[in-house]
Amino acid sequence: MIKNLFTPSGEPATYLKKLYEERHSVVFRLTIWYAGIFAACLLATLAAFYFIVLYGSSHGISHHALSELREDFREYFGVPLAIGIALSGAIGWFMAKRALSGVEEMTRAAVDISNGALDRRVPVTGRNDEIDRLAQTFNAMVGHTQALIEQMREITENIAHDLRSPITRMRGLAEMALAGKRTDEEIASTAGLIIEECDRLLDLINTTLDISEAEAGLAKLNRERTDLVELIADLQELFQPSAEERHIELQTSVSRPVFVPCDRRKMQRVFANLLDNALKYTPEGGRVTVLITDTGQNATVIVEDTGTGIPEADLPHIFERFFRGERSRSTPGSGLGLSLAQAFVLIHGGTITAANTPRGGSQLIVTLPGRTS
Structure with missing residues (x-):
C-alpha cells in the first residue's frame, strides 16, 4: 500500500500532489478542523470509558458496584459530552462562517453592482484559497464589464454626435429647398447634397456594423x-x-x-x-x-x-x-x-x-x- 503512494522514480503519486496543492483550500481547512474536533471528542470518550469503567472492572468490583459506577459515569459524563458537542458545533460554525465570509462579501458586492455601483470590488485576503480565487475572478469580470459599458457609452455618444451633424445638414438643405421659389437646377443640387449626406451616414453605420460583426467572430471569410x-x-x-x-x-x-x-x-x-x-x-x-x-x-x-x-x-x-x-x-x-x-x-x-x-x-x-x- 505504501509503495502505491510513490511512482517508480520515487516521486509522490498524482493524488498526493493534488492533496498537497489543496492545503490552502477552504474544504481542506474545514475538514482538518472538524476531523480534529471529532477525534478529540471521541478520544476523550474512549479514555473516560476505559479508565472509569473497564479499568475499575479489572479490580474485582461487584456487579452492583459496577452498575452504580456506570450510572455515575452516565450522570457525570453526560454533561461534559453535551458541552463538548455544543462547543464543537460552535467552533465548526465559527470556522465555516469565517471561511465563507468572502462569499457573503461577494454577495453584497453583487447587490451593489446590480444597483449601479460598477466601481465596487470584493476585497482579496491573500490566503490564495478558493474564495480568494473566486474574488479575483469576480473582480476581473466586473472590471471587464465596466470597461465594456464605458466603451458602449462612449461609442453611443460618438455615434450620436456623428449622426447629428449630417442629419442637421440634411434638414437645413431640405428647408432651403422648400423655402421660396427655386429653379430645377437648385433643387437637383440640393437633392445631390442630401444624397451625399445619406451615403456618408450609411457608410458610417455599415462600417460600425462590420467592426462589431468582426469583433464578435461572426464575419464570414472567403x-x-x-x-x-x-x-x-x-x-x-x-x-x-x-x-x-x-x-x-x-x-x-x-x-x-x-x-x-x-x-x-x-x-x-x-x-x-x-x-x-x-x-x-x-x-x-x-x-x-x-x-x-x-x-x-x-x-x-x-x-x-x-x-x-x-x-x-x-x-x-x-x-x-x-x-x-x-x-x-x-x-x-x-x-x-x-x-x-x-x-x-x-x-x-x-x-x-x-x-x-x-x-x-x-x-x-x-x-x-x-x-x-
Missing part, C-alpha cells in the same frame, strides 16, 4: 490565394491621382510576389484605409511608401509616411472606435478606418501595430500568417 503585391498595386493606382494632386510621392517597395490566403475584399478595405490615412496626414511634397516583405511563415506590409507622426499619448488609442487625436479633429473622417483595419486583420489571425519613425513620420505594420506557395 479566403483565396491573394498576391498582396498585386492588391497594393491596384490600390496605388486608385490613390495615385489624389497623391499627385497634393504632390505626394506614392511608391511601393517589393522584390517579388507575396501570396497569402485571405479575404481579398476585406484586405482591400484594410489597405485602402491605411493608404487613405497615410495620404491624409502627409503634407504636400511628402512621401508614402508601402513595403511588402515575406518573412517565411508570415507576410508583412508596412505603410510609412513622412508626416508629423502620432503623438505618444495617442498611440495606445488610435485603433479604438471613433478615436480622433487633437491633430486629426480638423481633418475629415469618422475615426473608424483604423478600427475596421484592426478588426479585419485580427479575424485573419494577423496583427497590426503603429509606431513613429526616427525621421518624424509614422508607420502602420500589418502581419498576416499562413503564406501559401
Whole structure:
C-alpha cells in the first residue's frame, strides 16, 4: 500500500500532489478542523470509558458496584459530552462562517453592482484559497464589464454626435429647398447634397456594423490565394491621382510576389484605409511608401509616411472606435478606418501595430500568417 503512494522514480503519486496543492483550500481547512474536533471528542470518550469503567472492572468490583459506577459515569459524563458537542458545533460554525465570509462579501458586492455601483470590488485576503480565487475572478469580470459599458457609452455618444451633424445638414438643405421659389437646377443640387449626406451616414453605420460583426467572430471569410503585391498595386493606382494632386510621392517597395490566403475584399478595405490615412496626414511634397516583405511563415506590409507622426499619448488609442487625436479633429473622417483595419486583420489571425519613425513620420505594420506557395 505504501509503495502505491510513490511512482517508480520515487516521486509522490498524482493524488498526493493534488492533496498537497489543496492545503490552502477552504474544504481542506474545514475538514482538518472538524476531523480534529471529532477525534478529540471521541478520544476523550474512549479514555473516560476505559479508565472509569473497564479499568475499575479489572479490580474485582461487584456487579452492583459496577452498575452504580456506570450510572455515575452516565450522570457525570453526560454533561461534559453535551458541552463538548455544543462547543464543537460552535467552533465548526465559527470556522465555516469565517471561511465563507468572502462569499457573503461577494454577495453584497453583487447587490451593489446590480444597483449601479460598477466601481465596487470584493476585497482579496491573500490566503490564495478558493474564495480568494473566486474574488479575483469576480473582480476581473466586473472590471471587464465596466470597461465594456464605458466603451458602449462612449461609442453611443460618438455615434450620436456623428449622426447629428449630417442629419442637421440634411434638414437645413431640405428647408432651403422648400423655402421660396427655386429653379430645377437648385433643387437637383440640393437633392445631390442630401444624397451625399445619406451615403456618408450609411457608410458610417455599415462600417460600425462590420467592426462589431468582426469583433464578435461572426464575419464570414472567403479566403483565396491573394498576391498582396498585386492588391497594393491596384490600390496605388486608385490613390495615385489624389497623391499627385497634393504632390505626394506614392511608391511601393517589393522584390517579388507575396501570396497569402485571405479575404481579398476585406484586405482591400484594410489597405485602402491605411493608404487613405497615410495620404491624409502627409503634407504636400511628402512621401508614402508601402513595403511588402515575406518573412517565411508570415507576410508583412508596412505603410510609412513622412508626416508629423502620432503623438505618444495617442498611440495606445488610435485603433479604438471613433478615436480622433487633437491633430486629426480638423481633418475629415469618422475615426473608424483604423478600427475596421484592426478588426479585419485580427479575424485573419494577423496583427497590426503603429509606431513613429526616427525621421518624424509614422508607420502602420500589418502581419498576416499562413503564406501559401
